[in-house]
Amino acid sequence: MAVSERSAASGSKKPAASASKKPLAASSKGPLGADLGLTTEDLLEMYRLVALARAVDERMWILNRAGRIPFVISGQGHEGAQVGVAWALEKGKDWVAPFYRSIATCLTFGMSPRDIMTAQYATASDPSSGGRQMPGHYGSHEHNIVSVSSPVATQLLHAVGLALAAKIRKTGQVALTMMGEGSSNQGDVHEGLNFAAIHKLPFVFVVENNGYAISVPLARQVAGSSVALRAAGYGIPGVTVDGSDVLACYAAARTAIARARAGEGPSLIECKVTRLTGHSSDDQQTKYRSAEELLADKSLDPVPKFRAQLVKAGILTSEAEERIGAAIKAAVHDATEFAEAQPDPDPSTAMKWVYAEDWPSETPPPWGFGDDDVAPVADAVDPSPADGVPVAADGAPAEAGH
Amino acid sequence: MAVSERSAASGSKKPAASASKKPLAASSKGPLGADLGLTTEDLLEMYRLVALARAVDERMWILNRAGRIPFVISGQGHEGAQVGVAWALEKGKDWVAPFYRSIATCLTFGMSPRDIMTAQYATASDPSSGGRQMPGHYGSHEHNIVSVSSPVATQLLHAVGLALAAKIRKTGQVALTMMGEGSSNQGDVHEGLNFAAIHKLPFVFVVENNGYAISVPLARQVAGSSVALRAAGYGIPGVTVDGSDVLACYAAARTAIARARAGEGPSLIECKVTRLTGHSSDDQQTKYRSAEELLADKSLDPVPKFRAQLVKAGILTSEAEERIGAAIKAAVHDATEFAEAQPDPDPSTAMKWVYAEDWPSETPPPWGFGDDDVAPVADAVDPSPADGVPVAADGAPAEAGH
Amino acid sequence: MAIKTFIEAIRDGIREEMTRDENVILLGEDVGKKGGVFLATDGLWAEFGDDRVIDTPLTESQIIGTSIGAAIGGLRPIAEIQFADFIHPAFNQLVSEAARLRYRSNNGYSAPMVVRAPYGGGVHGALYHSQSVEAFYTHVPGLKVVIPSTPYDAKGLLRSCIRDDDPVLFFEHKKMYRSVRGDVPDGEYTVPLGKAQVTHPGSQVTVIAYGLMAHYALEAADRVAEDGISVEVVDLRTLRPLDKETVLDSVRKTGKCLVVYEDNRFGGYGAEVAATVAEEAFDYLDGPVTRIAGPDVPGVPYNHVLEDWFMVNPEKIVAGIRKLAAY
Amino acid sequence: MAIKTFIEAIRDGIREEMTRDENVILLGEDVGKKGGVFLATDGLWAEFGDDRVIDTPLTESQIIGTSIGAAIGGLRPIAEIQFADFIHPAFNQLVSEAARLRYRSNNGYSAPMVVRAPYGGGVHGALYHSQSVEAFYTHVPGLKVVIPSTPYDAKGLLRSCIRDDDPVLFFEHKKMYRSVRGDVPDGEYTVPLGKAQVTHPGSQVTVIAYGLMAHYALEAADRVAEDGISVEVVDLRTLRPLDKETVLDSVRKTGKCLVVYEDNRFGGYGAEVAATVAEEAFDYLDGPVTRIAGPDVPGVPYNHVLEDWFMVNPEKIVAGIRKLAAY
Ligand SMILES: Cc1ncc(C[n+]2csc(CCOP(=O)(O)OP(=O)(O)O)c2C)c(N)n1
Ligand SMILES: Cc1ncc(C[n+]2csc(CCOP(=O)(O)OP(=O)(O)O)c2C)c(N)n1
Numbered sequence A, B: 001m002a003v004s005e006r007s008a009a010s011g012s013k014k015p016a017a018s019a020s021k022k023p024l025a026a027s028s029k030g031p032l033g034a035d036l037g038l039t040t041e042d043l044l045e046m047y048r049l050v051a052l053a054r055a056v057d058e059r060m061w062i063l064n065r066a067g068r069i070p071f072v073i074s075g076q077g078h079e080g081a082q083v084g085v086a087w088a089l090e091k092g093k094d095w096v097a098p099f100y101r102s103i104a105t106c107l108t109f110g111m112s113p114r115d116i117m118t119a120q121y122a123t124a125s126d127p128s129s130g131g132r133q134m135p136g137h138y139g140s141h142e143h144n145i146v147s148v149s150s151p152v153a154t155q156l157l158h159a160v161g162l163a164l165a166a167k168i169r170k171t172g173q174v175a176l177t178m179m180g181e182g183s184s185n186q187g188d189v190h191e192g193l194n195f196a197a198i199h200k201l202p203f204v205f206v207v208e209n210n211g212y213a214i215s216v217p218l219a220r221q222v223a224g225s226s227v228a229l230r231a232a233g234y235g236i237p238g239v240t241v242d243g244s245d246v247l248a249c250y251a252a253a254r255t256a257i258a259r260a261r262a263g264e265g266p267s268l269i270e271c272k273v274t275r276l277t278g279h280s281s282d283d284q285q286t287k288y289r290s291a292e293e294l295l296a297d298k299s300l301d302p303v304p305k306f307r308a309q310l311v312k313a314g315i316l317t318s319e320a321e322e323r324i325g326a327a328i329k330a331a332v333h334d335a336t337e338f339a340e341a342q343p344d345p346d347p348s349t350a351m352k353w354v355y356a357e358d359w360p361s362e363t364p365p366p367w368g369f370g371d372d373d374v375a376p377v378a379d380a381v382d383p384s385p386a387d388g389v390p391v392a393a394d395g396a397p398a399e400a401g402h
Numbered sequence C, D: 001m002a003i004k005t006f007i008e009a010i011r012d013g014i015r016e017e018m019t020r021d022e023n024v025i026l027l028g029e030d031v032g033k034k035g036g037v038f039l040a041t042d043g044l045w046a047e048f049g050d051d052r053v054i055d056t057p058l059t060e061s062q063i064i065g066t067s068i069g070a071a072i073g074g075l076r077p078i079a080e081i082q083f084a085d086f087i088h089p090a091f092n093q094l095v096s097e098a099a100r101l102r103y104r105s106n107n108g109y110s111a112p113m114v115v116r117a118p119y120g121g122g123v124h125g126a127l128y129h130s131q132s133v134e135a136f137y138t139h140v141p142g143l144k145v146v147i148p149s150t151p152y153d154a155k156g157l158l159r160s161c162i163r164d165d166d167p168v169l170f171f172e173h174k175k176m177y178r179s180v181r182g183d184v185p186d187g188e189y190t191v192p193l194g195k196a197q198v199t200h201p202g203s204q205v206t207v208i209a210y211g212l213m214a215h216y217a218l219e220a221a222d223r224v225a226e227d228g229i230s231v232e233v234v235d236l237r238t239l240r241p242l243d244k245e246t247v248l249d250s251v252r253k254t255g256k257c258l259v260v261y262e263d264n265r266f267g268g269y270g271a272e273v274a275a276t277v278a279e280e281a282f283d284y285l286d287g288p289v290t291r292i293a294g295p296d297v298p299g300v301p302y303n304h305v306l307e308d309w310f311m312v313n314p315e316k317i318v319a320g321i322r323k324l325a326a327y
């Protein structure tokens, strides 16, 4: 297990009482995962989620290149950490505040491939935002997945607030959030960790450290180069885990979640992952990452690694692999077909849900909603050259980051 | 020397090269301060500054009670740390970005008692702000003391920026900032320490930890209860010092400044001090601090402690004490008389220095500056009861904090 | 019915709502043992305990961000920002997060919470303890902004805010805390959001104001009444959503409109009110929609000479009314 | 003289100023090796090196706060905020610190610095990559705000901003980066701050706009010219200090004024322009000062159907002009 403990709080190393229904292992011998209380079914389902997330993600890129969806932000390379961590939560009870790479997290926590895919297409039925947000901004009230926004790191405080509510209302819930290592430098992270630690809130902070914040490498992002080390400054445990090791991530999360649920306070888990794609479909990473580095990073891909581990342990039989593969293929196909066929949002809904109620003085613009004759809504606003200063229809920047 | 090193960066313990002209001691034997390169004259001057800051401060409270100045925010209890730290800087060369308790810092770094006192009276001649800011918001371009504002912790980033400029422009300057322990929880502190550490900037962060942020005690402010411990998370040295031990504070600052000047990067110094007064003249600290605690804290008063230390070492002779005491008394008297006699700002200057130039479209209000007939400026705006809803002249809140 | 100060009405409102609904919690700097630097929450920590009255660290973004999360988790947080001037570090959490959560999630999530903050000048608070910050937030769809001017309204509106399903900013003029008194009934009344009030009927000039300026406007109306100028004062109470109907009805009747606000004039909240009136009541106007507002300097200066120069007061409003009436 | 895109003109302006003055530095997220996510600073890191082109961590408050300190220390920082939407975490540093430093120190200190940020919608950027944020800063005395609309102005104004002794926010409409081209002379020309420009003379309706809307206004003016409506377009270029003279001169001539902005209507920058015109040109007005602006929802929605609904475009401006002209 590639967990290197850098615990600062003494309480963090004693075996934590588990509130989950999964059995705790008595020893570290026995079949794979048994020491962690994971059954063969658990492992196969975890594998399915890792592979499903990858398959959905790869399909997104294909659809992007085919011109079906204009933007992709990817979780490739992060799936192992995401499934490992999310598996340790209680689905339907605990809270997760994810970020834009959290496809595998969301799938593990209850969202479906259709949910993910309708977000890419921004359909009216997209459960994350009804087509209002860019792809990657997932969320589901049904599944206790907090709505993602774009400004990084803000969600940490929301998760801390959820943990505060859980503590005050005695619900037994844990709130977990994740973000990149670059994002962890935002002031909100400092303020949130401090508050959560003071009040021993049931909160877990997961950093998915892929070594880059868009183009800026770890050494220029994180002084000291370890986010986990910062935990000690708040008197809470901080550990670094190999993020391509699904079970190591699960183990670290399980410990942190048990600690949180037991009222012992928050923990920080830094999962070292790799970003197998550009930052987003707008990014050319070869400009700042060498070919050798990109090649070397492929060895950190969690999908083949987890597969090999399960095959070696005799858990992922070729029969099982075939079955799972076929199911994933069908699910991705179904999700794509479904999303393709879903209608766009109706512009007449555009002013809904600014507030809980409609306010008479919050009036629509003079052009209404395109359904009256106040002014026509242009179908496609492609202004032709004006005064020798052309504004092209393809004004969208080639390099618009996320 | 009560310096407990909690260094995380390996470079921090080697004897740092000093760029200052003060001699480095060869050994720790010999007369008091000799191991730190401090002469008898140095020590007497440091004592004068500590005692002067206290005397000015005490006068402020007297003036407040006498109704001469409406508001006091005090540095009592912090003076030892402030003089010890500031003494290690190169006056007239280095930068300091102080906070509202920094009277002793400002005096050490070149401001005069008149400068401090005109700020209390908000006279036109007040060098800090020309009477525009509340007392406590010191600043002097002449002395490289950055203008204090009210939102806490913002100045840390300014000091980091000054350190960046010093590095890029190769000026050899060091930038030092200080604030309370409560303030150190602001997001800006995290962002600034991270940036300064990444770029190994010549920057020193001093926390004057007095155990309270207004009424909120350390345990509810700082998770882990040590600000110094947080330094390790950025890979920089963090030390805790007895803030009532002037020479310990000097030693810690000297080490940090030498390190900074040598290009080895920032350091954090946490000085444990005590707040001998209420948070400000608007605060009733007996509401949240017990009588015993307040009594016990008197033993941490740096002024008698430093005095006793110097007397015992034979440095502060009764002759010297008398001489210094008389000079301080005269200086405080002079500053008070001076400030009392200084005129208020002229309202016709009120729109000056919004920008470097006056802009024609940035127009004065219809009432001009009180010198024309557009509309009379009320001398004292004490509206009488309107519609049964009196707005009293003494509407100023009794408990307005700072 | 009892006479209460402005701050007592606010304190009572908080206490009664906390008693009514155990999900209402209070958090902020020094709100606990100390009861807040203005004592707005005095006694509540003793009454409701550590869990429901939380002394936070000195971190405003955390106060707001945590409140958003707590609201998602089923609580009804009342966050106190010690001075409105110190709400700025929380700007991102308020504008990017609290305001947009419902819209961006297509009604999947919302953040019902109240942010209370003392604002305003005239108390020797200088640049950083005197600010009016409403213009930054009234511009943001998804936020509601309330500024009461009487103890009655303060309590009734605060109740409505706490029960509201969206984030509301509730700004309290600190100069009014102890100087303004008024009748407050005993029962569990509320004052609805989004409704302005005509506090002084008149026929020749409409003066639109809120907060402390609503008092000064009344006083100015009384003074010019002696000269035979009949002023109608509209106290907005809720700044967003703006009660356009009451405002426009009044201006259409009087034909003249003076907008008064304490904040810096350029781009202040009153600019929106003036622009709306100028556009939607154009045919009724017998004079320019005029603004009396704070001068365009970066904050109220400290020295009393400069502060007096800065502050809008009844005399300055009187001058504005006279000029407009004579138009 | 050469034809340049909007973004090329900006890049050239930065490069030439960095060459002229070694105190000019550049800092922001991904501005180095990558050259910025829009490539506005492409090549500059290679040219000026690590010390003068700094890839900062992902921390906007630090970017601004450090720039303030660096400016005090004698540098002239150009800070890039990757998207205007992400300037919010730096709100406190901008409003409390950069804007007030000179005033609060009675001219002891100042913070000469330029904050560049791409703003605006119509590029499928959704709520958080489309915002117009100018209203938050034009309200703040001590800050200057510039929004150019042509490559010529962009370069000339950027030069003036870098040489200016006060903090300036310089917002660049991201949809214009590659789609707008224009003549840019070779020499070291500047365009002065605080001066609007009449970009299309006319006699019947004044349209006031800036940024992308300045282009759309021109296009709308051309279209209604076919119907015989003569429109004068004023491109503000500097939003603060506002060039009231040029604006009022035009409106006093045409008697009608349409203010166009892309941001949410309520409390947007155009409210100030409209209120100023309505007050100061009242006697000349033959119709209400009218605003065409973004709808009041919390950000531009992503789906193209919703985004098209949100965005002000030439047709919507045309409708506004026609209505006003017929008044
Ligand atoms: C406050 C804020 N600033 C800038 C951005 C633009 N941005 C989006 S993702 C990103 C890099 C994030 O890096 P990291 O946190 O390491 O996560 P990763 O993308 O590597 O998973 C940046 C700069 C943003 N979304 N929010
Ligand atoms: C951003 C901000 N929030 C709140 C305040 C109000 N305030 C002023 S000082 C203070 C407490 C500061 O405590 P600490 O940092 O420990 O310094 P101390 O006063 O104890 O020296 C508070 C809450 C402020 N000035 N700025």
Ligand SMILES: [Mg+2]
Binding pocket: A180, A181, A182, A208, A209, A210, A211, A212, A213, A214
């Ligand atoms: Mg990363």
Ligand SMILES: [Mg+2]
Binding pocket: B180, B181, B182, B208, B209, B210, B211, B212, B213, B214
């Ligand atoms: Mg303190």
